[in-house]
Every structure is written in C-alpha cells, then in structure tokens.
Amino acid sequence: MDIKEIKSKFPIFSNKVKGKKLVYLDSANSSQKPKVVIDRISNFYSKEFSNVGRSMHSLAVTATNRFEETRDLIKNFINAKFREEIIFTKNATEGINLVATTYGEKFIKDKDEIIITELEHHANYVPWHFLRKRKGAVIKFAECDKQGEVSIDSIKKLITNRTKLIAVTHVSNVTGTIMPLSKIIDLAKTKKIPVLIDGCQGAPHIKLDMQKLDCDFYVMSCHKMYGPTGVGILYAKKKWLDELPPYQGGGGMIDEVKKDNISFPESPTKFEAGTLQTAEIVGFAESIRFIENIGIKNITQHEKEITEYGLEKLKKNNSVSIIGDPKERGAIISFTIKGIHPHDIATILDDDGVAIRAGHHCCQILHEKIGIPASARASLGIYNSKEDIDILNESINKCNKVFNN
Amino acid sequence: MDIKEIKSKFPIFSNKVKGKKLVYLDSANSSQKPKVVIDRISNFYSKEFSNVGRSMHSLAVTATNRFEETRDLIKNFINAKFREEIIFTKNATEGINLVATTYGEKFIKDKDEIIITELEHHANYVPWHFLRKRKGAVIKFAECDKQGEVSIDSIKKLITNRTKLIAVTHVSNVTGTIMPLSKIIDLAKTKKIPVLIDGCQGAPHIKLDMQKLDCDFYVMSCHKMYGPTGVGILYAKKKWLDELPPYQGGGGMIDEVKKDNISFPESPTKFEAGTLQTAEIVGFAESIRFIENIGIKNITQHEKEITEYGLEKLKKNNSVSIIGDPKERGAIISFTIKGIHPHDIATILDDDGVAIRAGHHCCQILHEKIGIPASARASLGIYNSKEDIDILNESINKCNKVFNN
Amino acid sequence: MDLKELYQEIILDHGKNPRNKKKCDGFNKDAKGNNPLCGDKVHVYLRLNDEKQVEDISFEGEGCAISIASASIMTEIIKGKDFNVAKKILENFINMLKDGSKPSINSLSDNENTTIMSLSGVKQFPMRVKCATLAWHTFLHAAENNKKVVNTEE
Amino acid sequence: MDLKELYQEIILDHGKNPRNKKKCDGFNKDAKGNNPLCGDKVHVYLRLNDEKQVEDISFEGEGCAISIASASIMTEIIKGKDFNVAKKILENFINMLKDGSKPSINSLSDNENTTIMSLSGVKQFPMRVKCATLAWHTFLHAAENNKKVVNTEE
C-alpha cells in the first residue's frame, strides 16, 4: 500500500502547521477527510440539494435516493441483515442515548442492573447514569486490570438475574484494548442479556460483520471514519427496533396524527425525526467507498504495523511510560512523560506540528483507576507512517529539553 | 436589490432540471445554499479541520475558535443577551424535543396542560404528545379560523392554572400566518407561563430580537436559513438553562465523573453532548454573514413583494384556491386546484422545473381542520423573483390542460 | 420522462371516475393503507370465497390521480380472479414499476393488459411509485388477514 | 509563538516547586475549580481577616506546569494584599492573557511584576489560557463565598 499516495488524497496535509508539516496523531478524536468526501458534499449542495423524503420534485427524488443509498452502503459495510437496522444519529453519543432512553423507558425498572466497564468513554456511561437517576437502575463497572484488559470473568461475576444490558466499548480510546466481544456476546446470550457495543474506535479500523458478531446494538461516529461531522450510526437488531418506542418526535417519523393520538411507522423512519443531516449522509457514502477502495483489512494491517513500530520506539524512550499493555491493541498509544504534564507535552509537540490529544479523553473513571489525572494520546489513521512516529519521538525528546529533564 | 446577482451566488441555479431552468419554490422545506457557505465547509475540512474543544494542538484551537465564533454571531443575529443562551442542536425538531424532555422531566406533572395551536408542525406536537404519554400531560389546541389565524382569545380561553407551557409557531408553514407573538407572550407573562416559539419559518425571513420578544424558548433550523443541513439552534433564556437538567449524556457535557455520581457544567456545555456538527456550524457562520450582508429587513421586504405578486396572480387564476387569508403573511402560499390532487400538481410542475411541495407538510391537524388531505405549497427565498411566479402560474395552467379541466 | 405517458386518458378516466369506490356487499376481509408523507389513504374491502376466489373487491380512499386510478384499475382486474393469480398479477405489477419489466401474465385479457400497462409510465416518476402501489399492497394485507396498516414508508 | 516564552525558567521553577501548595493554617475561606475538558483541578484556601486583608493563601491541586505555576505565583503575589487590591491584580492578569494588555499595577513590586509577567507568554497559546486563569478565578470564588465550583467551561 502506498501511504504517501493515500495521504495525498487528504487536502489537510498540504498545509503547514506553525511552518511545520502536519503530523496528525489525533484520529481517535476525529479523522481527517479525503478530498472525495469534501467534494461530494460541495457537489451535492451545488447540484443536487433538496430536502429528503418530503417533496416530489426531481431534486427531492435525487436527494432522497442518494441519501438512502448511504443506508444501503452502510448495511453492506457492516453486513447487517436489513437496511432498516441502520439508523442515522447526530453522533455515536446520540446513538447510545437513543438506546438508553427508549430501552430504558420500556425495560428498565428500579434496581435493574446495567454492566459497563472501567474503560468506557463518558458517552457509554452518562446515558446510563441518567437511567440510574430516572429509573433507579444500578450501574456496575467491570474492572480493568493493569494491562488495560477487561477479562470475561470480571464481567461474568457481575451478572445477576437483574442484569438488563451489557454495554462495552469495542476498542478503548485510551489503552487501545480490543475487547473480547465474541466472548462477551456469547456469555450474554446464554443469559439472554442484550449487548450494546460502543464501536467508535472499532468501526474505522476493524472489519465489522453484524450478523456474525450478533450484538444487539452497535454505535459509530462517521467523523472518525473519514466522514463528515454531524453523523453517527446506530445499528440495532430489527427485533429491538420493532419493540422500542420512538426517541425524538417530529416530522417524518409519524404515521397518523390526530388530536388525541399519534401512531408511528416502523424503523428506520420511526427513529429519524425532522430534517436529517442530508448533505453529510450523502457525503458519508464517499467515506465508505474510500475505505472499501483501500480495504478495511489493509487499513487494519497498516495501522497495526505503525502501532507496533510506535510501541517499540516509545518503549525505548526512557522518559515515556505507555498506558496499558493489552494483548490485542488498536491504533492507539497513550502515554505519560515523567515530570511533564500531558497538557505541556501537547503544547510542545504542537510546536513541531505534531497533533496529539492530552487530557482524560472522556475517560475519567479509567484515569482515576490508573491514578493519573491525564495522559497524552497518539492515535493513528490510514495516513500515518513510520516517519510520523519518528517525529513524535523526536518531539518527545524536545519536551524533556524544554523542561530541563 | 439585485436579485439576479443574489441568485447567481447560489450554484444550484446554474443547473437545469429536466432541461428547464430551476424555479425553486420549496424554501420552507429547505433553502438552497450560497457558494460562500459551501466553500467555507470545503475550506474548513481542507485546511482547518479538527475536533473542537478537546485537543490542545493548533488545529483544535483554530477549529474551536471558528466554532464558538458562530455562537457569537448567532447571539448577535437574534440579539440574545448571553452567548450561553445559544445551544446547537441537530435540527429544530431536536430543539423542541430537548425542551419537552428536560422541561417536562422537571416541571410537568399528571394533568398539567400544554397549549399548542392547530397550525403547528408535527415537530411542535409530537414531543408534547410524548409528555402526554409519559407524564399524563394534557395538550390543548388553540383553534385557527378560516383565514388561518389563531386569535389571542382562542389561546386565552384555554389557559387555566394548570397551563405549564404555550408552544406556538412563529409563522405557519402552510398558511403563512405570522402569529401575534408579542400579544401571546404578554398574555403568558401575566400568568407566568413560559412560551416556546417554533421559529423555523420565522428566523430565515424576519428580524429577530430575543430581548425584545422576550420569549422563553425559540428554535430554528439552519438548513432553512441558507445554512448546512444537520444544525439547529435552540435559544433559551439563561434562567431556564440553569434550571433544566441535561438532555443527552456523553463527552464534553460533564464536570466531574465518578462511579457513583456525575456533575455537569453550565450551559451551553451542559446541553451539547458528544462531537457536534463542527464543519456545519463553522459553515453556518457564513450563512449568517450572507443574510446580514443582504440585510434581513431587505429580505423580508423583497419576499413580501414577491408573495403579494404571487397572491394577486394566483387569485386571478380561477382554478386555484389559496389556503388561508391571514392579515400578516410570511413567504408562503399554499393552494389547491379543483379536481387535481396536489401530488399530481407537483409532478406536472416539476416537468417545468418548478419545485414545490405537495402533501400535508407535517401539519395533519391543520389539513384535517380544513378538510383536505393535502395541499400544494409554494414557498419563497431571497433568490425568487416575479418571473418565478409567472412560470408557476403558467405551469398551473398546464395542470388543467393535462387533466382536461 | 413524459407527462403524457404518466397521465394517459385511461388513468385520468379512472382517477376521475373510479370504479368500485365503495364498501362492497358482504366483504369478509379488509385492510387499510397509508402513505404518511403524502397523506394518501386507502381502505380495501374484499369478499374471498372458500375457494380463495376474489368474488368482489372495492376500495375507499383519498389520494392523487395515480393512486385512485391504480386502486380502481386493481379492483377491475382482480375481481373474479383466483387469489393466487391475483397475487401473481400484483407481483408482476410491482416489478413493472420497480425495474420496468413487462407484466406478461397469461391470465390477463388483452383489454386488462392494456389497462394495467397504462400505469407503466409511473416508473419514470420514482416519487409516484408509492402512490401506484399502495392499494395493491393493501389488497395483499386484506387477503392475508394482516392486521397491520400498510405504510409505504416502511 | 515561542515555547521559550511560555516555559520560562521562572514558570518551570514554580511548576516543579510550587509555593504554598498545602492547606494554609486557619483558612476561613476556600473554593474548588475544575477544568473538565483537561482534568485540571485546584482547591484554593485563604485566611481573610476582618479588614479584608489576605493574611494567608494556599492551594492544592493537579495540573500542567502552567496551571500549577500560575497558582503558585498567585499565592505569592496575593499573600498579604488587601482583597480589593488582589481583585484588581486578578482583573489585570486576566486582561493580560485575554488581550495582551500589560498589567501595570502600582501596588506590585518590581519583583512581583517580573513574576506575574512571566505568565504573559500564555496569551499566545489560547488553549492554555484556561490553565493559567483557573486558580485566579477560584481565588475570587473563595473570597466571595461563592459556593459554586469554578468551571472553566462556563
């Protein structure tokens, strides 16, 4: 694979940051966008724009077709069984909120239990916290160990006959841990507990097959998948979408509206209220095509190579401590430098054009567990190369110089 | 004002529809986008993109500034008192859902009453219906008369000491009725009832001044304001935002996250969970600038002129019945043609490149009231001219020919 | 795309003077259909005898010329037919609107064929396909005792 | 933008060896501050006497070099000052970071002025301004008995 060529498809890399070449290591936060995606959005607005599904003129027909085409592409991309299982949301966060609210309303009662893990992003904790407040649900945290792993046993021992849902991340956005999803789902199935996967850090990097994985819910953020901001995807098994009440109410998601009652259509319409992110969803079709042209397995392979190179290099750097040591790791390396706070690292790296993230990465529970307030995180996308790692490492050395370490 | 020149700033009009010039009369559904907005989005993705508010590298700083700049622009555009009163949502629908859910959770009890009108879009009914189902709230419909007006008396007589909210549209998206907002708000204030305005059809056309209007909540859809899809705005008085609980939970909207509890920051952060529509919000700044460069009052004036021309012309056309005859009308003309169903009208008009909407326009209650299942609607934007009306009128005559009327 | 193909005389005629627009006598099955985005509504009634023959069929409803004409034409063509034949006709009809394939059904008379073909113009107007198919889907629900309201948004 | 201006010796020194990082004896006011996006935390303690003089001031907390240094510098400068003078210093300091204006406060010694000016480099790093101002805002809350946790996201 020619990474230089792939990188050249991302306009952002032809710009300088503080006079330096951009070394973008913040893809877990949001990925950069290839030109095909950017152009598709422009083109759609310039030539085909109209609101979707509502009007009957030619523009509306084209726009509706383009829009629904994306749903089909996503269905195939994740090998869902039905196109109706793909719901467009604002972001992954909204996907989890949708499930928490509607599933919670229908199935969660006082003292019912929800299992999450200590690795979870706030997006996969706060919505459940709302259920705790509103419904008296109990949230149980499966422990993560020093390596950053959550063992199947640590989940198993939390399960009781009040467990109503297991919600876990696919890949930790701090330790990079790839969770043993199949085992978790198998376990949950024996107890008939539905499983929600926060796939934010999975979908951009790992081949997905919903029918094989057989989880009940899987959420993604398109902006982390070389796609536009403002779009997320909720995959849910049809049986759930048939059972769950609607989430937001408004135009498009109704069947019959009377003064005393309202009836609703089926999924996906039932869950998509108001004017959606038309242009963004149309644009996202190009992101899927972009990923598929490269091949998601090639992406995994390439990122694995760079991640391993990065781990090797940073492990040799004595000032650096890497967070977690999971057996299977996604394209994420979080670290600390002795005596230098991650915010200071981020500022100094930025001076060299190296963009990383510093902070708790929306994982306060995990950081508290590790006993640090913040960490620095380098996360990869398809455009990163070994050279990027070399520059990162040089720049880390500079941190030590600035701080006279 | 040179409408030709303004129109030339919208790339869509340089395309042909079915070999004809596009006559776009569906702006109430969604407006077209000027080149500055489309280009800003491209440019942002190509040169400045990064996730907002989370990372500390230069790209993130720029993106965050651009993003927050839009909030300031909106604050000034609607003359809100504080920038914290501007919440970004997915669309206007989400804005109303946010209020219904959070205000409902805190203040609505069994048998409490919410007053809406027969003119409301489903977006301003379905969310209240959810409260009816969940909380036992009662929804009362203020009647609209033959002219399409909702008198202040028809609202007054519904008010009781259980009235907890009045939610009305600014401008009807069917009859074009401009509602007597000041009177309604004055009335509500004497009874200490908060007022929510569905401003979807107001904000793109009419000068707004939140401090003068003094409503409690006002929602808008940016895609109807020459802006990108995927963004809505909720204006709410600070005192409400301070009191209301958060809506969706996730990253960015938290203060301290512990295993047994979570605390939240203040508005707007409290209400903006997860990664927002970064590029769209940055792009929307250009829409505001575009509107302000023309001048919102000039837009109102121009649209008034074209609407009046249209009314005159269509009233002369014997086959046409115009829906409603409000004293003050926005840029909307809905109509029927004797013996021809609106869907058929839309199809025939489309053949001439004329894009209108046919259906119930998400206003089933109103259509039932009028006693028709559907209507045809021509709605205007800044790019429309008298010529567009002439073509519309010609094309209506063609409908009669096709149907041998 | 040609408006004349869409609004053929035969369709305008069925649209203005729909056949069998009533509750038919002694119906023993019925179903409702909605097109929520447009507001089209149809209610199909039928009398199916023990041999699964459609003895009578009728409809009530509101909608555009296409949907009313399509419902009217459907009742004309299906009346008296065996349910299995009717189902076959329905399938062929829907395929015609979807992919433009010709509905060559032996069991249709030349006249019936001409009538049904008058709706083939709809396929060039994708937004109108739902108008044309609503009554047909609703017929199927009625015949199969499917209590769910047909909803073309599904 | 220059890293050397941001990480001046004086800041690195205060960052590594913060002054007054403890609970001060007999404090009668305190407040907490958070920067939720980064995880910076500070707790400011002070002893304000009846004449509204800051007899003692200290802090505890976690954060980057900038936020710790800024808290440390703040305690050094404010200790012993009159509350109204302290408030004026705070205002000037925040303006310096916002718009780059020089904090010319008569009541500061040359030495104090040099110390406070060492933080002026922060203004070139907008994302770091919150780190530098957190302790100062928190001091104000403490002094004014504002029970709300300072939250730089507000």
Ligand SMILES: Cc1ncc(COP(=O)(O)O)c(C=O)c1O
């Ligand atoms: C009056 C009115 N309210 C609400 C809406 C809903 O707006 P959106 O679909 O952008 O949420 C619309 C537009 O469809 C409208 O015209």
Ligand SMILES: Cc1ncc(COP(=O)(O)O)c(C=O)c1O
């Ligand atoms: C693991 C994980 N879950 C959830 C999210 C939230 O995604 P979004 O902000 O797009 O809703 C993120 C990204 O920030 C993430 O990394």
